[in-house]
Amino acid sequence: MRAIKGVLLTCDSAVKQILLTMNEKDPFVIEDLDDYHLVIKADEEYRVRRELEAELEKNTYSLEAN
Amino acid sequence: MEKASHLSVIVDLSPTQWHLSAQASNQYPLSIETFLSQLLAFLNAHIASKHENTLVVFGALPGKSVMLYSSTELLTDDMPPLDANSYLPFKLVDSTVVRRIMDELDAIGKLEEEPPCALVGAVTKALCYINRITHHSSTTTGVAEDPTTLHDPRILILSVSPDLSSSYIPIMNAIFSAQKLAYVCKVYGPDTVFLQQAAHLTNGSYIYLERRDALLQNLIMSFLSPPFIRKILAVPKQDKIDFRAACFCHKNIVDVGFVCSVCLSIFCQPLPVCSTCRTKFPINTLKRLNAARPAITPASSRMGVPLANLNNATMPRSTSTPVPNGMSNLR
Amino acid sequence: MPVQSLQNTDVILPQHTPHPLLPFLQSQSQNTLTRLYQRPSSCLSIFRLLGPIERQLIMNLLWLESAIPAATMSAWVMPEGKQAYDEALAVMAGLHIAPNSTVKLALNLTFKSSLRQAITGGGNTGSFGTPADKDYKRQSANIENLDAYALERWETILHYMVSSGQGQNPAKPSQGVLYLLQRSGLMNTAHGAILQITSSGFQFLLHSPHDQLWNLLLQYLHMAEERQMDLVEVLSFLFMLSTMDLGREYSTEPLSETQKAMLEDLRDYGLVWQRKVGSHSILLRWVPSINVLYYLQASSKRFSPTRLATTLTSSSPPLPSSHSTGGSRAADATGTVALSSGAAQQGFIVLETNYRIYAYTDNPLQTAVLNLFITMKYRFPNLVVGMLTRESVRKALSNGISADQIISYLTTHAHPQMRKNNPLLPVTVQDQIRLWELERNRLKSAEGYLYKDFASQADYEYVLAYAKQLDVVLWESAIKRCFFGTLEGHSNVRGFIERRTGAA
Numbered sequence: 047m048r049a050i051k052g053v054l055l056t057c058d059s060a061v062k063q064i065l066l067t068m069n070e071k072d073p074f075v076i077e078d079l080d081d082y083h084l085v086i087k088a089d090e091e092y093r094v095r096r097e098l099e100a101e102l103e104k105n106t107y108s109l110e111a112n
Numbered sequence: 113m114e115k116a117s118h119l120s121v122i123v124d125l126s127p128t129q130w131h132l133s134a135q136a137s138n139q140y141p142l143s144i145e146t147f148l149s150q151l152l153a154f155l156n157a158h159i160a161s162k163h164e165n166t167l168v169v170f171g172a173l174p175g176k177s178v179m180l181y182s183s184t185e186l187l188t189d190d191m192p193p194l195d196a197n198s199y200l201p202f203k204l205v206d207s208t209v210v211r212r213i214m215d216e217l218d219a220i221g222k223l224e225e226e227p228p229c230a231l232v233g234a235v236t237k238a239l240c241y242i243n244r245i246t247h248h249s250s251t252t253t254g255v256a257e258d259p260t261t262l263h264d265p266r267i268l269i270l271s272v273s274p275d276l277s278s279s280y281i282p283i284m285n286a287i288f289s290a291q292k293l294a295y296v297c298k299v300y301g302p303d304t305v306f307l308q309q310a311a312h313l314t315n316g317s318y319i320y321l322e323r324r325d326a327l328l329q330n331l332i333m334s335f336l337s338p339p340f341i342r343k344i345l346a347v348p349k350q351d352k353i354d355f356r357a358a359c360f361c362h363k364n365i366v367d368v369g370f371v372c373s374v375c376l377s378i379f380c381q382p383l384p385v386c387s388t389c390r391t392k393f394p395i396n397t398l399k400r401l402n403a404a405r406p407a408i409t410p411a412s413s414r415m416g417v418p419l420a421n422l423n424n425a426t427m428p429r430s431t432s433t434p435v436p437n438g439m440s441n442l443r
Numbered sequence: 444m445p446v447q448s449l450q451n452t453d454v455i456l457p458q459h460t461p462h463p464l465l466p467f468l469q470s471q472s473q474n475t476l477t478r479l480y481q482r483p484s485s486c487l488s489i490f491r492l493l494g495p496i497e498r499q500l501i502m503n504l505l506w507l508e509s510a511i512p513a514a515t516m517s518a519w520v521m522p523e524g525k526q527a528y529d530e531a532l533a534v535m536a537g538l539h540i541a542p543n544s545t546v547k548l549a550l551n552l553t554f555k556s557s558l559r560q561a562i563t564g565g566g567n568t569g570s571f572g573t574p575a576d577k578d579y580k581r582q583s584a585n586i587e588n589l590d591a592y593a594l595e596r597w598e599t600i601l602h603y604m605v606s607s608g609q610g611q612n613p614a615k616p617s618q619g620v621l622y623l624l625q626r627s628g629l630m631n632t633a634h635g636a637i638l639q640i641t642s643s644g645f646q647f648l649l650h651s652p653h654d655q656l657w658n659l660l661l662q663y664l665h666m667a668e669e670r671q672m673d674l675v676e677v678l679s680f681l682f683m684l685s686t687m688d689l690g691r692e693y694s695t696e697p698l699s700e701t702q703k704a705m706l707e708d709l710r711d712y713g714l715v716w717q718r719k720v721g722s723h724s725i726l727l728r729w730v731p732s733i734n735v736l737y738y739l740q741a742s743s744k745r746f747s748p749t750r751l752a753t754t755l756t757s758s759s760p761p762l763p764s765s766h767s768t769g770g771s772r773a774a775d776a777t778g779t780v781a782l783s784s785g786a787a788q789q790g791f792i793v794l795e796t797n798y799r800i801y802a803y804t805d806n807p808l809q810t811a812v813l814n815l816f817i818t819m820k821y822r823f824p825n826l827v828v829g830m831l832t833r834e835s836v837r838k839a840l841s842n843g844i845s846a847d848q849i850i851s852y853l854t855t856h857a858h859p860q861m862r863k864n865n866p867l868l869p870v871t872v873q874d875q876i877r878l879w880e881l882e883r884n885r886l887k888s889a890e891g892y893l894y895k896d897f898a899s900q901a902d903y904e905y906v907l908a909y910a911k912q913l914d915v916v917l918w919e920s921a922i923k924r925c926f927f928g929t930l931e932g933h934s935n936v937r938g939f940i941e942r943r944t945g946a947a
Contacts (some may be wrong), residue, residue, distance in 0.1 A: 047902070049892045051936065053926045054917055056887040073819050077893060077925075084928065086894050098886060108833060153506075156562045160487060163757030198564030200486060200688050211836075230566055329506050337499045344496055344524030346919050 050084040052076045055094075064101055066095065116164035117264045117338045118245070120238040121155065123180075124271040125213065126173045126229040127220065133272050142327070150269070150328040152209065156202045157336060158185075168241055169209055170234040173216055175227035177234035180212040181205055184245060229273050232282040238267055239290060264338050266316075269307060280358035280365075288316050297367055305356055305365065318348055360387060368406065461534070462492040467664060470536040471674070476539045477673045482570035483561035488540070488682035490558060494523075496531040501550065503663040505558060506798050510549030518631060519855065531857060543547040558822035570679065572687045575745040585692045586750075588835040589716055593749035594762055596713030597652070598808045604630060604640050605648060617711045619772050626825040627662035642843020648812050649844065649852040652761050659712065676701040684714065689936040692745045714752040790858045796869040798831045803858065815839050816849050831872065836879045845881040890915055892933045895925035909939050 055065070058064045061080050064098060074090040125144075134143035159165055169181040183205075242265045265291065287310040311318035319334055334347045359366050359380040370379045376388040382398040385391070468489070469477065479485050490498060490810045495639035503516070508723065520528045537913035538545030542552050548557075576687040600616045615621075622628045622640065647655060662680065687693060695703060709715045731782045755763040758764050791809070793801040800817055803826055804810065810827055813819075816839035819831035829835075839849065852869055861867055903924045915932025919925075928936055 047795070047893060047897045049933070049940075052648075052890075054889045054891055054893075056889075058887055060449060061885055069756050076473075077895070079923070079925075079927075080920060087891060091888055095886065099935055101884075102885075106833065153562055156921070157502055157505075160490060160562060161495075161502075163491060164759060165755070197483075197560075197566050197571060199561060199686055202562065203564060222812065332506065334501050336502055338495070341495055341499055344521060345499060346519050346521055358484050 050076060050085070051088055053091050054079075055084045055086060056082060057084075058082065061098065061102075067079065068097055068101070069095070097111050115264075116162055116166065117266065118166045118168075118242065119158050119165070120242060120265065120267045121151075121182075122167045122231070122269045123151070123169065123171050123237055124175055124229060124231060124232045124269075124273055125173050125217070126226070126273050127174070127217065128226055129229075129272040129282060131342055138210075148210065148213070149328065150331070152206045153328055154331045154336070159201055159205065160199075161336070166245070167205065168236055168238065171213060172215060172229050172231040172246050173233040174220065174229055177230040178212070178216060179237065179241075180216075180218065181208045182241070190313070228276050230335055231269070231271060231273070232279045235267070235269070235283065237287045239286060242267075264340075266335075266338075269310075271304060271307060274304065279364045280363065280418075281360070283307075283310065284357075307408065309355060370401065461494065462547045462662060463654075464492060465534070465538070465755060467661060469534075470858070475675055477551070477553050479678055480551065480557055482679050482682070483557045483566060484569050484570040484686045485679045485682040486557040487552055487697070488685050488756045489562040493534070496527055500531060500535065502550065503539065503588075504550045505555060507549075509902060510547040513545055513548045516548050539800070543656075550634045561804065570683055572683050572693045573697050575692040585744075589690065589747060589749045590762075592716050593713040593751045596711065597751065599760060600653075600712070600807075601623075602647065602808050602811065605642055605808065605815070616813065619708050620711050623659060623662055623666070626666060627659065645842050645844045646813065646848055648710050648815070649848045651855065655710075655756075656761060663708070667915065672701045672704070673699075677705060680705055681755065684709075684752040685757075687748045687753055689750055689753045691746065692747050697848055710754075712751070713749060715746045715748055717746045744827045788857055790861070792853055792856045794831075794853055794868055794872060796871055798872055798875075800829045800831060802827045802829070812852075816844065833875070833879060836876055837883070840880055840883060849876055891917060891927055891929045892936075893921070893925060893927050894936070897924050900924065905943070906940060910936050 054065070059066075062082065063082060065084060065086075067077070074086045074094060075084055075085060077085040079085060120439045130144045130147075134141050144348070155167060155169070158167060167181065168179065168183065171178050171180045174303055228288065231430065245264065251442060283306045290312050306317045310316075314320075317334060337345060337347065356365050357369075357378055358364060359369055359378045361379050361381065361383070363383075364380055366378065366380045371377070372379075372386040372391060372392045372393075374384065377388040379385060382393070382402050384393060384395065386393070446778050471479075479489075482912075490501060500516075517528070529653045532541070532543060535541040539549055539551055541548060545839065557566075598636075600620055603616055616624075621630075622722070624644075625632070627639065628641060628642050630638040632638055640749075647658060650658070664674065667674055675741070676699050680698070695706065706715060706717065710717055718805065722815060751761045792813075793803075793805045795801075802809070802813055802814070805825055810819075813827065813829065816831070816835055817831045818835045819829045821828040836846075836849070840846070850868065850873055857867055866873075895908065897906070903921075907916065907919060907926055910926065910928050910932065913932050913935055916926055917929060918927040
């Protein structure tokens with residue numbers, strides 16, 4: 047058996063899919079556990095959060111007029 | 113923080129009654145000086161409880177009633193000298209009340225016949241005052257949550273005089289308006305029928321004290337707490353209420369009487385026409401009812417309003433069995 | 444004729460939040476508290492800070508000569524109030540006002556005699572403040588000047604916090620105040636020597652003036668012990684201020700050294716006002732405790748408390764709003780706020796369902812506070828218009844302000860016109876602010892170790908049971924035969940596995 051150091055991420059399934067897509071470009075996922083959990087490399091957490099936020103921002107639209 | 117509360121105190125200042133009360137022949141004599149010092153300590157305790165608590169004191173004198181102190185208006189121009197050992201608001205209350213009482217009692221002077229004490233006038237003035245300050249604050253601030261708006265206005269009546277039957281109707285009118293506005297009246301005093309009813313109707317308490325020198329402790333325990341505290345710490349209440357009323361024609365207190373079915377005014381003797389609403393009563397009915405009139409014995413039980421059993425309190429004395437008034441229905 | 448009396452049975456006991464000073468007092472020794480209770484003004488002020496049940500119980504016991512059996516008092520308690528009654532007794536015992544005993548109930552003798560003196564007047568402690576002689580040469584401060592001074596001092600402090608020292612308001616609070624802000628964690632020196640506001644500082648800004656004042660005073664009290672100031676002197680001076688008459692001058696003669704030193708700090712916070720004496724009058728002072736001789740600028744022999752001080756123990760508004768239209772003040776010489784002023788001027792924000800905010804204010808401090816979570820659109824002389832946008836709320840959230848604080852700030856300062864709405868703030872806006880807060884929490888993370896590739900099912904279950912015993916399991920899956928444990932528990936689990944494999 048093995049013990050791997052990492053960070054457990056808990057999120058909803060939509061966010062998890064986004065993370066998996068990000069993972070294809072730049073791998074950071076150690077293990078895909080289930081629909082709501084991922085284990086990623088410990089030092090990648092900050093970068094992952096920033097990129098996720100940037101990705102989610104692409105989905106928000108605001109009315110700048112008036 | 114909880115809301116501020118308001119207390120209106122009505123003090124009976126009839127010189128004759130106080131003279132009688134201070135006689136050494138009483139079991140526990142109480143002179144007006146002792147009474148006033150205990151009352152002032154109680155008033156200070158009320159203001160001490162919360163900075164925003166308001167107070168108004170009315171005095172009922174023979175023939176007239178005056179406002180002795182009000183926390184929202186200055187009645188006298190000269191302030192007591194400020195000293196480092198007393199709290200200014202307390203000093204203000206104490207000196208204003210005492211000085212005004214002395215002035216009023218001096219002004220009475222010598223009278224041949226003392227007119228009856230104007231307790232009713234004082235009660236009415238207190239009601240008007242409360243109405244003015246509660247509505248005044250609500251119109252100027254909209255319906256805002258103002259920490260200084262008043263809640264639970266209370267009226268405390270301290271009486272040493274016996275009942276005045278001519279004041280039955282005015283007192284009951286005042287009490288019903290107090291009831292509508294949910295003010296609580298509490299009464300301390302000797303055996304008065306009307307004031308007992310007043311306390312009962314407005315959900316207040318009536319206390320008659322044997323040991324009159326224990327006045328302060330009693331006042332604090334029974335009357336200082338606002339209504340929501342009474343859910344936690346109980347206050348003593350009267351067990352039995354004397355519900356007798358006074359007739360409208362002679363102002364006597366009656367146990368059994370005649371009631372007009374239209375306006376519910378009470379008469380001790382049958383009348384052909386009701387004096388209040390001018391309803392005519394058939395003469396045959398009057399004769400029949402008068403003949404059927406039972407002899408009045410205090411021991412006989414009556415139907416109607418059952419005994420008002422409130423919280424059990426250790427009351428050393430019991431009133432006569434309460435009797436509902438007027439079962440006869442005319443017309 | 445007698446009508447059914449009104450049944451007032453559904454009076455709900457209002458929520459009473461204990462005053463923040465009480466835990467601090469309860470942490471003091473009995474000796475300190477007894478010394479404090481020797482002064483009637485302190486007893487009166489502490490009495491006012493207590494809850495309604497405690498006050499009624501104290502009043503009940505105050506005029507009794509001897510102790511009464513505890514059973515007698517509890518016989519008066521209604522069954523549904525038993526818990527509140529016990530809590531009140533516990534509070535009183537913690538403050539050493541009434542020692543908690545199951546046999547007898549009596550008040551602390553010092554407290555009892557001082558409170559009696561406070562109510563009836565008397566004694567010779569001079570604890571209510573010695574009034575100064577009338578000075579006919581110079582003008583004494585009147586109430587408007589005192590209010591303006593207090594307001595200016597207080598807003599300088601808050602404005603400094605909001606703008607972090609770079610705002611257009613050049614006035615800086617004094618060094619003492621800055622030190623206090625830093626010690627209380629409201630500001631800290633993040634980059635170099637410049638003070639920056641912290642997230643608890645942001646939360647502080649959204650509190651009511653009363654809470655803010657007591658927050659700072661509590662910090663001051665904590666620091667007082669380090670500066671070797673006698674805590675009893677400090678507290679009794681604060682309590683004395685709270686019982687003083689607004690607009691009157693008091694003499695500094697009977698004050699102790701500690702209390703005179705406090706005057707300068709209290710001037711900076713806007714609690715007292717003193718006339719400045721010319722700078723050429725200097726005193727030399729020898730302070731034995733730190734062996735230093737220093738110059739002390741002589742100050743006036745008299746001082747006046749401002750409204751901030753006199754409302755310390757009451758719930759009247761401590762500051763008149765700067766855009767008040769005068770209000771109608773009754774000719775009340777005791778300085779109590781008249782019934783018609785106060786709250787109407789505090790409410791100035793109108794929030795619409797389209798997320799627009801209209802704030803009827805010209806106060807730069809209130810505008811600055813609103814700027815924390817609102818995008819400003821227009822400014823007029825008496826009106827500020829802005830919008831609650833996703834960016835502005837997210838900026839506030841990232842600064843440490845919570846959605847609940849924003850909502851409660853808007854509720855507290857809502858314009859009286861808004862009271863017609865039920866609920867006060869539009870539900871859509873409230874929910875959206877909370878959703879914006881939840882957006883930030885979409886991803887939760889936890890460091891730890893993933894345990895996988897177990898030899899057999901039994902192996903896996905054995906280790907899992909042990910880890911569960913230690914309560915370190917964050918995630919498990921029987922199908923995949925692996926689990927995730929916390930960082931802290933790793934050494935224990937690893938040790939357990941090694942022992943097992945070593946033994947096997």
